[in-house]
Amino acid sequence: MVIELSWPQVSARRLERAGLNGRPPGPTGPDVARPDAAGSDAAGPVAAVAAMCGAHAQVMSAAEASIGLRLPGVTRAAVREALWSERTLVKTYGPRGTVHLLPARDLPIWVSALSSAPAATPVATGDVRMTGEQTEQVVEAIGKAVTGAALTIDELSEAVVAATGPWAADLVMPAFQTYWPRWRQAMALAAHRGAFVFGPVRGRKVTYTAPPDAPPVTDGLARLVTSYLTAYGPATPEDFARWAGGPVRWAGEGFGAVELEEVLFEGRRAWVLAGDTAVPEEPPRGVRLLPYFDAYVVAGRPRELLYAGEAAARALAGGQAGNFPVLLVDGNVAGVWHQRRSGNRIDITVEPLRDLTAGRSRELEEQVERLGEVLEARPRLTIGPVTVGAHA
Template structure:
C-alpha cells in the first residue's frame, strides 16, 4: 500500500486528537487521552498541562493536577528516553516492562558505574527508605499515598545508610556539580516498579513508592511489543529507527521488537515503513487548519521524519540540534510552520505567534480560539499578538 506524507499527517493528527478533540471531555478521560498519545512529556509541568488541554475542550490545569495528586489516575515517572512523563497508572506495568527490556547504556566511565549487584542493592534500599520514611523527619504523605515522600537529599542519606559509603561517591555529572553514585539507579528503580515522583515539597522534587499497578506482569504478553503497537497506532507509519529514536533504544533491539510483532509494510513517499496489522487504511480528509502546541508536545517529538515534520525554515528555527519540542510550535495543516511563546502577569497571558510564512485571513482567524484555549487551560485571560518570538529553545 502506498501512502503520501499528507495521509500520514492526517492519520497522526487524528490519533492525537488534534483534528477532533477527545469526545469524552470530562476529567475522567484524562488518563485515556494520555494513553492515546503514549504519555505526556512532563519536563515542564505547565507544558504538560497544555499537552492534555489542547486535546480536551473542557479541562483546566486544576483537573490535570487532581488526576495526578488526588485521583492518582496519572503518575509522574520516568518514561521514554529516560525523561519525566505523566503516564496512566493503569498502564505502568506495560511501560515498566518495555522500558526495563531496553538494553542499558551508560555514558559514564566504567569506574563510575554501578555493578549489577550494587544497582540491585540500591533499588532495595530505595524501596525500604520509601516504605519506612526518614527516621528523624516528619515526612508528608500525599492524599492517597501510603508511603513516604522523600526529597533527593533525604534519599541520599537513607540510601547511603542502608548500603555503604560507596553509594555516596560523587561520580555522576549533574547540573551544577557531581551527584552520588547511587543516583544512576533512580530510573531503573522506577522501571522495576519501586518508585515514582511524589508531590513537590515547595521547590523540591520528592519520590514515593510506586502503585501496585506499576509491577511488571511476567505472565502477560511481551510489553515491548504492546508498546510498539501503541506507538504505531499514534505515530505510524514508522520504521524501527523511528521507534528506537523515540525510546532512545538501540536500533538492533527495536528491529527485534518489530520482528516479533504483527505488522503490515507500507510505502511512505517511497520508503518502507510499518503499521499494525489490520490498521493500514489512510485517514481522510486531510488535516487542515492551525494549532498551537506547547513545549515537548508528543505529536512533534514522536513524529518522523523530522525533515517533513519541520520543513524549510522550521528545521533551522524550531529544532535544537535536531531535537524536536524545544520550542512551542505553530502547526499549519499538520506540519511545523512557526513558533509561539506565552508570557504571564497575573491572569493576563500574552500569546505571541511567529509564522515562518504569511498566514491567510482564515488561518489568522483560527489563531484567536487557539490562544483563548491556552488561557482557559492555564486559568487566565489570553491575548493574541503576531510578531517575532525571541525566546531561546528549552534544553
C-alpha cells in the same frame, strides 16, 4: 499488494489519533492496547495521555497544556486532579529516560517494556560510574525506601546511602552548576524497573513514592509497540528505538512480536499494525499550538516532512524536536511561540514562518484563548519574533 501512503495522509491520521483535529483522542485501530472505550477515562486526561503514548513532563506546565489542548473544557486543574488526587496518572521516567506522565493502569506495560531494554553504555567516566552490583544495590534501596513513604530527594539520598554505603554519597555527578551524589545516575533505571514514581510536591520540593499496586505483565514491549504504531505509524524499528531510547535490535524484537503490515510511506518501507491502514478522507487542516516537548512532534518522523523547509532550521535544535513550542498549520510545523506568565496573565508571542490567512489568524486567536483556559490565565497574543532560545 503494498499500500502506498503519502505524508498528507499520514499527517491527517496522526493528528486524528492524537486528538489534534478538533476531536478528543480515543482508541483506534485493531486490538489497540490503549484505554478502554468505557468509563470516565474514555474522554479525559487518561485517554489523552494514553493516545499520545505519554506526556512529556519535565516542564509540568507544558504537560498540562499538551493534555488540555487535546480535550475541550479540560484545564490544568483536571490534569492535577488525575495525577495527585485520583492517581489515574503517574509521573515517572518514561521513554528516553525523561520525565513523563503515564496512565497508572498502563504502568506495568511501561515497566515491562523499558526494563527489557539492554543497559545503555554508561556515559559516566570510570571514577564516577557505578559497578553493576552497586547499581542493583541502589535500585533495591530506592524501592525499599519509598515503600509506604513519600520522600524528598535529600531524604531518599540519606536512605540509599544508609542502605548501600558511603560510596553512593560521593558528589561526582556534574549537574546544574553543582554535583549530585553517585547513586543518582541510577534513577531512570530504577523507575524503569518500577521501583518508584514521583509523589506529591511537599512545599516546593519534589517527592518520590512507591508505584500503585498492579499485577506485572510479561509482554510489555509488544504492547508498547502496538500503542506506538497506533499513534505514530507508519514507522520503523529505528523510529521506535529513537523514540523509546533503546537499541534498534531491541526495537526489532518488539516489532517481531506484533502482527504487522508493510506499507510504502513516501517511498520508504514502514509498518503499521496488521489491518490498520485506514487514513482520513480529508487532508490535515487547522491551526494548533503545541508546547515544549509535545509528544506529537517528538515522535513525529520523518523530521524532514514534519519540519519542512525553513521549519527545520528555526524549530529544531540540532535535529531534536520539542525544544521549541511550535505552531502547527495543516499538519506541518509552521512557526514557533513562547509564553511568559505574570500573575494571572500570559503573554504569548507567535512567530509564523509564513503569512497566515484571515481564517488561519482567527484559528490562532482561538488557540491562544484555549491555551489561556487550560492554564487558567488571561492570554494576550503578539505576532512577532520569538527571541527566547531552545529549551535544554
